[in-house]
Amino acid sequence: QPQGVSSREILAAPSVRKFARESGVFLGNVIPTGPNGKILREDVERFLAGADHAQSESH
Amino acid sequence: MVVGELTEEVDVLVIGAGPGGYVAAIRAAQLGKTVTVVDKADLGGVCLNRGCIPSKALISAAHHYEAASASPYPGIETTAKLDYTKVQAWKQSVVDKMTGGVKTLLKGNKVNVIQGEVFFSKPDEARVMTETEGHSYRFNHCIIATGSRPIELRSIPFSKRVISSDEALSLDQVPESLIVIGGGYIGIELGQTFAKFGANVTILEGTDSILPLFEPQLSRLVQRNLKKYNVNVVTKAMAKSVEEDETGVTLTYALGEETHTVRASFVLVTVGRRPNTEELGLDTIGVKLTDKGLIDVDEKCRTNIPNIYAIGDIVPGAALAHKASYEGKVAAEVIAGHESAVDYRCIPAVVFSDPEIATVGLSETDAKAENRDVSVGRFPYAANGRAVALNADEGFVKLIADKQSGLLLGAQVIGTEASNLIAELALAIELGATLEDVALTIHAHPTLGEMVMESAEVALGSPIHVVVR
Amino acid sequence: MVVGELTEEVDVLVIGAGPGGYVAAIRAAQLGKTVTVVDKADLGGVCLNRGCIPSKALISAAHHYEAASASPYPGIETTAKLDYTKVQAWKQSVVDKMTGGVKTLLKGNKVNVIQGEVFFSKPDEARVMTETEGHSYRFNHCIIATGSRPIELRSIPFSKRVISSDEALSLDQVPESLIVIGGGYIGIELGQTFAKFGANVTILEGTDSILPLFEPQLSRLVQRNLKKYNVNVVTKAMAKSVEEDETGVTLTYALGEETHTVRASFVLVTVGRRPNTEELGLDTIGVKLTDKGLIDVDEKCRTNIPNIYAIGDIVPGAALAHKASYEGKVAAEVIAGHESAVDYRCIPAVVFSDPEIATVGLSETDAKAENRDVSVGRFPYAANGRAVALNADEGFVKLIADKQSGLLLGAQVIGTEASNLIAELALAIELGATLEDVALTIHAHPTLGEMVMESAEVALGSPIHVVVR
Numbered sequence: 001q002p003q004g005v006s007s008r009e010i011l012a013a014p015s016v017r018k019f020a021r022e023s024g025v026f027l028g029n030v031i032p033t034g035p036n037g038k039i040l041r042e043d044v045e046r047f048l049a050g051a052d053h054a055q056s057e058s059h
Numbered sequence: 060m061v062v063g064e065l066t067e068e069v070d071v072l073v074i075g076a077g078p079g080g081y082v083a084a085i086r087a088a089q090l091g092k093t094v095t096v097v098d099k100a101d102l103g104g105v106c107l108n109r110g111c112i113p114s115k116a117l118i119s120a121a122h123h124y125e126a127a128s129a130s131p132y133p134g135i136e137t138t139a140k141l142d143y144t145k146v147q148a149w150k151q152s153v154v155d156k157m158t159g160g161v162k163t164l165l166k167g168n169k170v171n172v173i174q175g176e177v178f179f180s181k182p183d184e185a186r187v188m189t190e191t192e193g194h195s196y197r198f199n200h201c202i203i204a205t206g207s208r209p210i211e212l213r214s215i216p217f218s219k220r221v222i223s224s225d226e227a228l229s230l231d232q233v234p235e236s237l238i239v240i241g242g243g244y245i246g247i248e249l250g251q252t253f254a255k256f257g258a259n260v261t262i263l264e265g266t267d268s269i270l271p272l273f274e275p276q277l278s279r280l281v282q283r284n285l286k287k288y289n290v291n292v293v294t295k296a297m298a299k300s301v302e303e304d305e306t307g308v309t310l311t312y313a314l315g316e317e318t319h320t321v322r323a324s325f326v327l328v329t330v331g332r333r334p335n336t337e338e339l340g341l342d343t344i345g346v347k348l349t350d351k352g353l354i355d356v357d358e359k360c361r362t363n364i365p366n367i368y369a370i371g372d373i374v375p376g377a378a379l380a381h382k383a384s385y386e387g388k389v390a391a392e393v394i395a396g397h398e399s400a401v402d403y404r405c406i407p408a409v410v411f412s413d414p415e416i417a418t419v420g421l422s423e424t425d426a427k428a429e430n431r432d433v434s435v436g437r438f439p440y441a442a443n444g445r446a447v448a449l450n451a452d453e454g455f456v457k458l459i460a461d462k463q464s465g466l467l468l469g470a471q472v473i474g475t476e477a478s479n480l481i482a483e484l485a486l487a488i489e490l491g492a493t494l495e496d497v498a499l500t501i502h503a504h505p506t507l508g509e510m511v512m513e514s515a516e517v518a519l520g521s522p523i524h525v526v527v528r
Numbered sequence: 529m530v531v532g533e534l535t536e537e538v539d540v541l542v543i544g545a546g547p548g549g550y551v552a553a554i555r556a557a558q559l560g561k562t563v564t565v566v567d568k569a570d571l572g573g574v575c576l577n578r579g580c581i582p583s584k585a586l587i588s589a590a591h592h593y594e595a596a597s598a599s600p601y602p603g604i605e606t607t608a609k610l611d612y613t614k615v616q617a618w619k620q621s622v623v624d625k626m627t628g629g630v631k632t633l634l635k636g637n638k639v640n641v642i643q644g645e646v647f648f649s650k651p652d653e654a655r656v657m658t659e660t661e662g663h664s665y666r667f668n669h670c671i672i673a674t675g676s677r678p679i680e681l682r683s684i685p686f687s688k689r690v691i692s693s694d695e696a697l698s699l700d701q702v703p704e705s706l707i708v709i710g711g712g713y714i715g716i717e718l719g720q721t722f723a724k725f726g727a728n729v730t731i732l733e734g735t736d737s738i739l740p741l742f743e744p745q746l747s748r749l750v751q752r753n754l755k756k757y758n759v760n761v762v763t764k765a766m767a768k769s770v771e772e773d774e775t776g777v778t779l780t781y782a783l784g785e786e787t788h789t790v791r792a793s794f795v796l797v798t799v800g801r802r803p804n805t806e807e808l809g810l811d812t813i814g815v816k817l818t819d820k821g822l823i824d825v826d827e828k829c830r831t832n833i834p835n836i837y838a839i840g841d842i843v844p845g846a847a848l849a850h851k852a853s854y855e856g857k858v859a860a861e862v863i864a865g866h867e868s869a870v871d872y873r874c875i876p877a878v879v880f881s882d883p884e885i886a887t888v889g890l891s892e893t894d895a896k897a898e899n900r901d902v903s904v905g906r907f908p909y910a911a912n913g914r915a916v917a918l919n920a921d922e923g924f925v926k927l928i929a930d931k932q933s934g935l936l937l938g939a940q941v942i943g944t945e946a947s948n949l950i951a952e953l954a955l956a957i958e959l960g961a962t963l964e965d966v967a968l969t970i971h972a973h974p975t976l977g978e979m980v981m982e983s984a985e986v987a988l989g990s991p992i993h994v995v996v997r
C-alpha cells in the first residue's frame with residue numbers, strides 16, 4: 001500500500017513542522033528562505049518575532 | 060450494569076495492545092498520564108503474535124534453509140535438513156521475546172494492563188469482560204486500537220483446511236501442498252516461504268498480476284523468483300468453492316469462461332483484512348464510521364466523540380504497523396496536551412518477498428496519472444560491487460523526482476536489503492531533499508547504499524557506473 | 529626524450545585507474561573533455577583488484593560458509609564443505625565482473641585507456657612507459673590518482689611467507705595458521721575471514737586494542753566475536769623479527785619487557801599503506817608534498833602546479849575508495865569549468881568485520897575531547913524485532929547530536945547490515961537534520977532502520993522500545 005506524498009505542498013522538515021504547530025503558526029503564512037521554497041526553523045522564528053511585533057504594536 | 064457494581068475511574072483507556080495501542084499507552088505514560096491498556100488476546104496485537112514478527116521469522120529461516128540447500132557460492136557446498144517443528148518453536152521464541160519485551164516496557168512505564176474484551180456503554184464509559192467477570196471503567200480519554208482480522212470468503216469459509224494467515228503461521232508441519240487465494244503481500248510472503256520450505260504452492264490472484272498494488276517492474280521480479288520453486292501463479296482467477304475431505308481440499312476457480320479445479324493439503328485465504336469495529340458498541344455511543352467501516356478521525360486522531368481517539372488498522376490509510384505506531388504517538392501526545400498531529404509526507408512500505416520490495420512516496424505510475432513532470436533514475440544491483448560480492452545482483456533502485464526542482468518524490472527498491480535501503484529515501488523525502496542532495500552525499504564503498512546515490516546521478520543525467528545513451 | 533619522438537597532445541590526462549582515477553576520467557568525459565587514463569596495472573586500481581571488492585567477496589563467502597557450518601537457526605541443520613580454490617575462482621569472477629564493468633564504462637564514455645607507467649618530465653608533460661616503448665604526452669590538465677601500497681616493515685620484509693593484503697587475497701589455500709601484524713580494519717577483516725575459513729589466527733596489535741581508531745564499545749564486540757573462532761588477539765605487541773623456513777615462519781614479538789615467539793604458515797603485515805608518490809617524478813616538476821609524503825591540494829583538488837590535480841589515497845584525509853571517487857568527480861568538474869569543491873560535512877567509514885561497524889561524523893569520544901555538549905542516544909539490536917527475527921540481535925545504533933539544537937553530529941552502528949544503515953545517517957548529517965527530524969520520520973516495521981528512529985528518541989528522552997530510567 002504505497003502511500004503517496006501528501007498533498008501538502010508546503011516544504012519543511014518534520015522538526016520545523018512540529019515547531020510551527022507548537023508555536024501556533026500556520027506554515028502557509030511563513031515566507032520560506034530555504035532552497036525550493038523550503039521553510040526553515042529560522043523562517044518560523046522570524047515570523048513569530050514579526051507577529052509578536054505586530055501584536056505589541058496593536059496594543 | 061450490575062446493581063451496586065463499582066465503576067472504576069481511569070484517565071487514559073487504551074483498547075487493544077497492538078503496535079498502535081501499546082505504543083500509545085507507553086507514550087501517554089511517558090507524558091505523565093495514568094494509563095490502562097486492555098486487550099482481549101495477547102500483548103503485541105496482530106503484529107507481534109500473528110503478523111509482522113512471526114512471518115518475518117519464518118521468512119528469514121526459509122531464506123537460510125534455501126541458501127544452505129543450494130549454496131549460491133561456488134566452492135562452498137552445503138546441505139540442509141529441515142525439522143519444521145523446531146523452526147516453529149524458534150519462531151515462537153522470537154514472538155515470546157518480543158511480546159515479553161512489550162510486557163516489560165508497559166510495566167517499566169507503569170501502564171496498567173488488563174486482559175479482557177471491551178465494549179462501550181457510554182461515550183465516557185466502557186465495560187471490560189474478562190473470562191469470569193465484567194467491570195466498568197469511566198475514562199477521561201480513550202484510544203481505540205482494535206486492529207483488524209482476516210477477511211473470510213463467504214463461498215470458501217474458514218475450516219480445518221481452509222485457513223487464514225493466523226493458522227498458516229502456526230502450522231506444525233510444512234503442508235505438502237498449498238493453495239493461496241490472494242496474491243497481495245501477505246499471500247506472497249507466506250506462499251513463497253512455504254514454497255522455499257518445500258511445499259507445492261499454487262497462488263490464485265484475481266487481478267492480472269500478483270502484488271497488484273506495486274508496479275509491474277517490481278512484481279515481475281518476484282514472479283520470476285517464484286518460478287524457481289515451481290510455484291504455480293494463476294492470475295485473473297476467481298476462487299468459487301471448495302470441497303474438503305480427510306486428506307485435503309479441492310478448490311474450484313474460474314478463469315474467464317473456464318472452470319478449473321486444483322487440490323492441495325490446505326487453502327490459505329489472504330484476500331484482505333477487516334477492521335475490528337463491529338463488536339465494540341461504537342453505534343451505541345455514536346462513533347462515526349467511513350463508508351468502508353473504518354473509524355473517521357481528524358489529523359489529531361480524534362473521532363467525532365470528544366476524548367475518543369482511534370489509530371491503526373481501524374482508521375483509514377495503509378494498514379501497516381509503523382503507521383499504527385506513529386498514530387499511537389500522536390494520539391497520546393494530543394491527549395497529553397501537545398500540539399501533535401499526523402503530519403508525514405510519506406510512509407514506506409516493505410514486502411518481505413524474495414527479492415524484497417520497498418517503496419515510499421510517489422511511483423512513476425502515480426506521477427504519470429497525476430500528469431506530473433518527473434525525472435526518473437534507475438540503477439541496477441548488477442552494477443553495484445557490494446551486491447555482486449554478496450552474490451545478490453538482482454534488482455534495482457529507482458528514484459522519482461520533480462523535474463524542475465529536483466525534489467525527491469518517491470522511490471522503489473527491489474533486491475537484497477531493500478527494507479533497509481528505503482530508510483534513507485523516506486528521510487530524504489521528509490526533509491525535502493533534492494536529487495543533488497542525495498548525489499552529493501558521500502555513500503560508503505562498497506555498500507548497497509551507493510545505488511541510492513547513483514540512481515540520483517542517473518536522474519540528473521551524469522551517472523558514473525552506468526553508461527548514458 | 530628520443531630525438532624525433534613525437535609528443536602527443538592530450539586534453540585531460542588521468543594517472544591511475546582506481547576509484548579516484550576512473551571516476552574522474554568518466555566524469556570529465558561526461559562534461560565534454562577528451563580524456564586519457566593511464567594505469568600501469570589493472571583497471572579499477574587497488575579497490576577493485578586487491579582491496580574493497582575481493583576482500584568483501586571473501587568476507588561474504590566466509591559468512592555463508594560459517595552460517596552453513598553451524599546453523600544459527602534451530603530446526604535447520606546444515607553442513608558445509610569448503611573448496612577454497614573454487615571460492616578463489618569465484619572471487620576472481622567478481623573482480624573480473626567489476627573491472628570489466630569499468631572497462632565498458634570508460635569505453636562507453638569514450639575515454640582513451642593506456643597501460644603504462646607514468647613519470648612527469650615537465651609541468652605539462654608526462655612520459656608513459658609501456659613494456660616495449662615510451663611515449664610523451666603534453667597535457668592541458670592532469671589528475672594524479674596513483675593511490676597507495678602496503679607498508680613493508682623493515683625488520684620483517686615481504687617474502688614468500690611474509691605477505692601483504694595483496695597476496696593474502698589471492699592465496700590458493702586457506703593457510704593452516706596465520707599471524708596478522710596490525711589490528712586495523714584491513715587486518716581484522718582478513719584475519720577474521722581466514723579464521724572463519726578455518727585458519728588458526730593470531731592478531732598482533734601495537735596499541736591496547738584492535739581497531740584502535742574506533743571506540744572501545746565497538747571494537748569490544750568484534751573482539752568477542754573473534755574469540756568464537758579461537759583467534760588469539762595480542763595487544764600492545766611489537767613484532768620484532770621473523771625467521772622463515774620451508775614450512776612456515778617464526779615471529780618474535782615483544783610484549784612489554786617480555787619476548788615471545790609464535791609460529792604460523794604465513795605472516796600477514798597490515799600496518800598501513802604508503803602513498804605512491806615517490807616514483808612519479810613529482811620532485812622534477814616541483815609538486816608540493818605534506819610532511820607525510822602526501823600531495824598537498826586545495827578544496828578544488830588542485831596541487832601547487834597549475835592544471836595538475838590530485839585525488840584519493842595520495843592526498844590527505846581518509847584513505848577510502850568513496851573519498852577517492854568523490855574527489856575524482858570534483859577534480860573533473862573543476863577542470864570542466866564548474867564551481868565544484870570538496871565540500872562535505874561527513875564521510876562514512878565501514879569495517880566489514882563481524883559484526884559490521886559503520887561510523888560517520890563525530891563520536892562521543894570526539895565530542896568529549898572537544899568539550900561539546902551533546903545528547904547521545906543508543907538503541908540495542910536486541911530490542912529490534914527485525915534483528916531478532918534475523919537471528920542477529922547483537923549490536924547497537926548510537927547517535928550523537930548537539931545538545932541545544934538537536935543537530936545530528938555523528939553516528940556509530942555495529943551489527944548486521946551496519947554498512948547499509950549508515951547511509952541514512954550520513955544523509956541526515958549532510959542535510960542538517962535534527963534528532964526530531966529522524967524521530968518523526970516514519971521507519972518501516974519490522975526493519976533495522978527503526979533503530980535509527982528509536983535511538984533518536986532515546987536521545988530526546990522518550991523512546992518507546994527501551995525503558996528510560
Ligand SMILES: Cc1cc2nc3c(=O)[nH]c(=O)nc-3n(C[C@H](O)[C@H](O)[C@H](O)COP(=O)(O)OP(=O)(O)OC[C@H]3O[C@@H](n4cnc5c(N)ncnc54)[C@H](O)[C@@H]3O)c2cc1C
Nearest residue numbers: 075077079099104105106110177205206371372378379380
Ligand atoms: C501475516 C501478516 C504479516 C504482516 N506483516 C506486516 C509487516 O511486515 N509490516 C507491517 O507494517 N505490517 C504488517 N502486517 C500488518 C500489521 O500487523 C498491522 O498493520 C498492525 O498489527 C496494526 O496494528 P493495530 O495496533 O492497529 O492493531 P492490531 O495489531 O490488530 O492489534 C489490535 C489488538 O486489539 C485487540 N482487540 C480487538 N478488539 C478488542 C476488544 N473489543 N477489546 C479488547 N481488545 C481488543 C486484539 O486482540 C489485538 O491484540 C502484517 C499482518 C499480517 C496478518
Ligand SMILES: Cc1cc2nc3c(=O)[nH]c(=O)nc-3n(C[C@H](O)[C@H](O)[C@H](O)COP(=O)(O)OP(=O)(O)OC[C@H]3O[C@@H](n4cnc5c(N)ncnc54)[C@H](O)[C@@H]3O)c2cc1C
Nearest residue numbers: 544546548568573574575579646674675840841847848849
Ligand atoms: C584489503 C583492502 C581492503 C579495502 N577495503 C576498503 C573498503 O571496504 N572500503 C573503502 O572505502 N576502501 C577500502 N580500501 C581502500 C581503497 O582500496 C583505497 O582507498 C582506494 O583504492 C584508493 O583509490 P585511489 O584511486 O586513490 O587509488 P588506487 O585504488 O590505489 O589506484 C591507484 C592506481 O594507480 C596506478 N598507478 C600507481 N602509480 C602509477 C604510475 N606511476 N603510472 C601509472 N599508474 C600508476 C596503480 O596501478 C593503481 O591502479 C581497502 C584497501 C585494501 C588494501
